Amino acid sequence: MSLENDPDGWFDRDVDWEKLKAILVFMVPGLTLFAIFSVYPMVYSVGGSFWVWDAFDPMHFVGLDIWVETFQDEAVINWDNIKELEYPMGALPQNLIWMVIHVPLSTFLGLGLALLFSDLRGRRILRSMVFLAFTTPTVVIGLVLLFVYDPQAGIFNELLRTIGLEGQVRNWLQEPQLSMYALILGGVWVQTGFSMLLYSSALAGIDPSLLESARVDGASRYRRFRDIIWPLVKPVTAVVVIMGMIWVLRIFAIVYAAGGPSGGPNGVYSVLGLEVYQSAFSHPIEYGRAMVVALVELFIALPMAYYIARMD
C-alpha cells in the first residue's frame, strides 16, 4: 500500500489549520453520505444479527441464536439434499456452485475471445457485440433467459429441435436438477464480455515484435502463449476472477426476473441475495435472519476486498 504519496513533504511542510480545514471541506460532504448510507447500515446489520426483531424493530439481545437458526435453515443450507447432490441444496451452496462453475468458464472464454479477436479487422465491433449484454440491465438479462429457455418460443429449444433432440425440449428454468446450470450459462454469456474486455487491453500491451521473433525462432503456438502471453496477462486474470466472484455473489435481478422472489420452483436456484430479500421484505419478516445471510455474503467477499487492497 502506498499511502505516503508525498515523500518530499512539499504539501506537508505547512501542517496547519488551513490545510486541515481544506481537507475537511473536501471530504465531509461526501463522507457524511457514505457514513450514513453505507457504513452505518453495515454496522447496523452486524449488531442487529444478534437481536430478535419484531418486524423492523429490535426487541432483545439473543447472542448467536439467529446465526445458529439460520445455518440450520433448509433454505440456506439443506444438508440432506447436499449429501444426495440434489437441488435445492440451499442458497449458500447454490451461490458457491454458481461461483465455481461461472468464474472459470467466463474467464477462459473471455481470454479465448480476446485472443481470437486480437488482430482481426473490425475487432472493436466484434468486442462490442460480445460486451453488449454486460451493459444491459440484469433484470432484462433474467427475462431474456426466461424467453430463450421457453419450451415454445425459446430459441434454445428450437436449436435442440433443429439438431434432432426433440426429446430434450423442455422449460429449462422449471427443471429442478438442471435449471441452475441453465441460468449459470446465462451468467457466463453476460460476463464473458467483461473478462474479454480486460484481457483485450492486456493483450494490446504486448509488443508484437516479441511474438514475431518468437515465431521466427520456431516457438510453437502453445510455447508462445505460455512463455510470452500468459506471464503478461496473468495479473489481469486475478482481477477478472475477483470481479467475477463479486459479480456472482451479488447476483439478484437475474434470478428474481427468471424465477420470482423464491428463486425458481422450491428455490432450486435461489441465491444469498434473494434469501436476504425474502427474509427482510416479505412475510413473515425476519430481519435478523436477513442480516445474518447478508453477513455471510460479506464474509465471502472480505478476502476479495483484502486482495484488492493488497493490489494497491
Added chain:
Amino acid sequence: MTDTPHTDGAAESETGSSRTDGGTRVRYDVPDTAPTDDRDLSTRLVDSLPSAPRAARYAIAIGIALLWLVPLIGLFMASVRPLSEIIQGWWTFENLTITFENYEQAWNYESGPMRQALVNTAIVTIPAVLAVTLLGTMIAYPFARFDFPLKTFLFFLLIIVMAAPPELVAMGNYNTLQDTGLFDTYMGLILVHIGWGMGWVVMFLRNYLLGLPKELEEAARVDGASRYQIFKSIVLPYSAPALVSVAVIQFTWVWNSFFFPLVFMRSQENKLAPQVLPLMKGRLQIDWGLVAAGSVLTMIVPVLLFIVLQRYYKKGMVAAVAD
C-alpha cells in the same frame, strides 16, 4: 484460438492489417512518385483476400459475436411482433408482421406505465450520478495528495463497500429512510445510491489522481492559489476524462440497478423502469411482446450511452479494476 496469424506475409502487408492492437505503428516515407504495381487487378484482389486459415478465423469470430447477440436480437424481434407470431418463433419470417402495439402497451402499462417509470428512472439516476461524481472527486483529491488521520482506516472502509453486497445495507437504510420520511421518495433512493457508489468512485478517482503529476498544483500553490482554486481550475479539468468514465459507468449501474428500487420504491407512481419489467410477466401465458418492448425501452438508454461513449466506458472498466 491463435495468437499470431502471420502466415500470409504478402497479403498481410497489402491489407495493412499487420498492425496489431495498440502496437507500434510503422511510418513510411512518402515517395515522390506513386508506386507502380506490376500485378493486374485480379492478382491484387486475390492477394488482398485473407488466406484460408485467417478467413476461417474471421468466420469463427463473426459467428461467435453473432451468437452472443442472438438472445438480444430475439428480444428486439419479439418487441415488434404480435404474440401469435412470437409463439411460432421470432426466427421464422413467413407472415412477418411488424407492429408497435407492444411498445404502446408497455408505454401505458397499467401497473407501472413505462412513460412514468422511465421518467422516474431518469429523475433518480441523473442527480445520483452527478452528485457521486463531484463528491467522490472531492474525497479522492485529498486522498491522493495529503496525509491525514484515519486515512488507512478510511481506505479499507471504501474497499469493503466496493466488495460488499448491496443487500447488506438494505435493512439499515430501510429503517433510516422510514424514520426520516424519505422512504418511497426520489430523494431517499438518490441518497442510497450516492452512499453506495462512493466506494468505487473514490478508489477509482484516487488511483487516477495519483497518476497525475503534482507539479502544476505545486506551481499554482507557489503563485498563491488557494486549495479550492487549485481543485476547481487544475484538478477538475485535468481529470475530466476520468470523470466522464466514472459518470458513464455509474450511470449504467444506477439506471440498471434493480435491488435498491425494489426495496425502497413501493408506490406505483414511483416505480422505476427495471422494477416494472418483472411485473409484465403476468400470471399464466407470458406476454412476450409486452415484456420485450418494456425491456427494450429500459435498456435503450444505457446501450446508446455505451455505444456513444464506448471509449470512456471501456477505459473506465479497465482502469477501475486493472490498475
